[in-house]
Amino acid sequence: MSAEAQSATGNVVTASDLSLRFDTNDGAVHALSDIDLTIQAGDFVSLIGPSGCGKTTLLRVIADLETPTSGDVQVNGVSPQQARLARAYGYVFQAASLYPWRTIARNVALPLEIMGLDRKERRARVERNLELVNLSGFEKKYPWQLSGGMQQRASIARALAVEPDLLLMDEPFGALDEIVRDHLNEQLLQLWDKTNKTVVFVTHSIPEAVFLSTHIVVMSPRPGRIIDIIESDLPKDRGLDIRETPEFLAIAHRVREGLRQGHSYED
Amino acid sequence: MLTVSAICHSAGFQVTDNGGRVWPVTVVVLAIIAVWYLSAVLLNSPFQKDSYKRQKQTDVSLVTLARDTMSQERPVLPAPHQVAQEIYKTTVQKKITSKRSLIFHSWITLSTALLGFVMGTVLGIVLAVSIIHNRALDKSLMPWIIASQTIPILAIAPMIIVVLNAIGIQGMLPKALISTYLSFFPVAVGMVKGLRSPEVSHIDLMRTYNASSWQTLWKLRLPASMPYLFTSMKIAIAIAMVGAIVGELPTGAVAGLGARLLAGSYYGQTVQIWSALIMASVLAASLVGLVSLANRLVLKRMGSLP
Numbered sequence: 039m040s041a042e043a044q045s046a047t048g049n050v051v052t053a054s055d056l057s058l059r060f061d062t063n064d065g066a067v068h069a070l071s072d073i074d075l076t077i078q079a080g081d082f083v084s085l086i087g088p089s090g091c092g093k094t095t096l097l098r099v100i101a102d103l104e105t106p107t108s109g110d111v112q113v114n115g116v117s118p119q120q121a122r123l124a125r126a127y128g129y130v131f132q133a134a135s136l137y138p139w140r141t142i143a144r145n146v147a148l149p150l151e152i153m154g155l156d157r158k159e160r161r162a163r164v165e166r167n168l169e170l171v172n173l174s175g176f177e178k179k180y181p182w183q184l185s186g187g188m189q190q191r192a193s194i195a196r197a198l199a200v201e202p203d204l205l206l207m208d209e210p211f212g213a214l215d216e217i218v219r220d221h222l223n224e225q226l227l228q229l230w231d232k233t234n235k236t237v238v239f240v241t242h243s244i245p246e247a248v249f250l251s252t253h254i255v256v257m258s259p260r261p262g263r264i265i266d267i268i269e270s271d272l273p274k275d276r277g278l279d280i281r282e283t284p285e286f287l288a289i290a291h292r293v294r295e296g297l298r299q300g301h302s303y304e305d
Numbered sequence: 306m307l308t309v310s311a312i313c314h315s316a317g318f319q320v321t322d323n324g325g326r327v328w329p330v331t332v333v334v335l336a337i338i339a340v341w342y343l344s345a346v347l348l349n350s351p352f353q354k355d356s357y358k359r360q361k362q363t364d365v366s367l368v369t370l371a372r373d374t375m376s377q378e379r380p381v382l383p384a385p386h387q388v389a390q391e392i393y394k395t396t397v398q399k400k401i402t403s404k405r406s407l408i409f410h411s412w413i414t415l416s417t418a419l420l421g422f423v424m425g426t427v428l429g430i431v432l433a434v435s436i437i438h439n440r441a442l443d444k445s446l447m448p449w450i451i452a453s454q455t456i457p458i459l460a461i462a463p464m465i466i467v468v469l470n471a472i473g474i475q476g477m478l479p480k481a482l483i484s485t486y487l488s489f490f491p492v493a494v495g496m497v498k499g500l501r502s503p504e505v506s507h508i509d510l511m512r513t514y515n516a517s518s519w520q521t522l523w524k525l526r527l528p529a530s531m532p533y534l535f536t537s538m539k540i541a542i543a544i545a546m547v548g549a550i551v552g553e554l555p556t557g558a559v560a561g562l563g564a565r566l567l568a569g570s571y572y573g574q575t576v577q578i579w580s581a582l583i584m585a586s587v588l589a590a591s592l593v594g595l596v597s598l599a600n601r602l603v604l605k606r607m608g609s610l611p
Contacts, residue, residue, distance in 0.1 A: 102512075122513065135507055137507065139609070148514075
């Protein structure tokens with residue numbers, strides 16, 4: 039219990055002076071440049087910016103799916119690789135990425151099989167996490183039998199089944215229509231409130247970022263860098279109608295200003 | 306009778322999936338048989354005219370000529386019904402154990418082809434798995450796999466038989482190895498593609514779980530490659546039949562469809578050659594059909610779209 043309390047105040051992700059360069063045939067591409075970022079336990083951090091600003095790359099560096107060229111990153115106080123080997127995070131991709139030959143229940147059980155959990159524990163976790171994303175009763179369905187929004191909820195359940203403290207989400211609702219997206223945003227916020235997880239969330243939607251986050255990291259492209267980090271003081275318990283309030287609009291305005299600033303030199 | 310009425314029913318009154326396929330196939334089969342009869346008359350008539358001349362028969366009517374061209378003992382091209390009669394005689398009317406039974410010979414070839422196909426499929430999968438897990442093997446093995454298929458099988462088959470015979474391996478296995486030699490190739494090439502077919506995010510997902518390469522192979526790459534495997538196996542099983550027949554030729558084998566072809570050509574028994582050929586193609590087509598059926602069952606079990 040005390041360990042948990044301690045981790046609840048600690049730094050989950052720290053990046054300092056982080057740069058990543060891809061060497062392509064057309065020369066070097068600076069995907070990330072001088073990134074300094076600290077994410078604390080329990081934060082909901084959104085990375086927002088136009089395409090090519092490196093927001094997904096930054097998330098992939100945290101997940102040890104990319105290796106930075108220089109600088110230092112730590113996840114839970116260790117290197118991203120050690121964190122990945124310890125299965126310290128759950129990753130949600132832009133596409134639901136469910137395996138089409140597995141039922142929903144067996145998709146959620148996939149990481150648990152790899153972790154070597156026994157059948158009883160697997161079944162309990164599958165049931166618990168499908169209930170958490172309101173998909174009870176869909177265990178035996180195949181992915182193609184579910185709507186896009188339900189598929190993405192199943193993929194969130196799969197990430198949660200690992201029971202990580204850190205959830206990395208790469209534009210998970212990007213391919214969904216706005217009505218479904220609003221609905222899932224609300225559910226995600228409740229989920230975050232219930233589970234006390236730290237979330238890093240990549241998006242290019244300003245309302246989505248402002249609605250969900252405690253911290254909004256505004257990024258700009260070529261080279262990918264951080265323009266502004268905005269701390270939101272919106273109440274934790276918020277509904278969709280908060281988007282009409284002046285406080286919400288003020289934060290959204292500041293995000294938009296940041297994005298514009300990042301773009302100004304381009305034209 | 307039942308099938309005929311089924312065909313008429315589906316073709317005449319409903320446009321079903323089946324009706325859409327049965328009808329074109331029937332038309333093509335009828336066209337082939339018509340062309341076959343016509344060719345038989347044309348190709349066999351010179352010999353027939355010669356024999357009329359020798360027997361000093363004149364003013365033979367066209368109808369008689371046509372009928373006579375279809376009842377020669379050793380025609381250039383036997384008519385379909387001659388082949389059908391021969392097949393009927395050598396399957397239904399002969400004991401299976403008889404050396405004259407086409408079923409006996411078919412079984413020899415079929416069992417050789419099946420053994421070769423199973424070995425070829427296993428070899429192909431093993432090669433593909435090694436290739437995708439090892440860059441060096443990918444670079445070094447793939448050119449040889451492709452080169453192996455540029456050698457004419459007719460040239461290499463006798464060598465395989467002779468070499469294996471020299472070290473005391475005889476009988477079914479050398480012939481099956483020729484089937485293996487042919488059938489491993491499509492499986493290896495198809496499975497390399499299939500094992501590499503998963504989407505990037507599916508592979509990344511395994512990485513985030515810290516899955517071992519065996520776990521990734523077993524839980525992602527192999528299931529994802531199933532459609533590729535079955536497509537490759539359809540080709541492999543058909544050429545395994547070819548390999549088994551070719552394998553029977555240089556051994557001077559006394560049994561098998563290849564032996565029937567060889568004996569037929571020695572003695573000019575064209576009817577026997579054609580019935581063995583038809584039998585071989587019917588067997589190959591049935592085997593491909595069986596693989597297709599297995600394909601459908603497996604993919605259905607894997608929850609694919611109906």
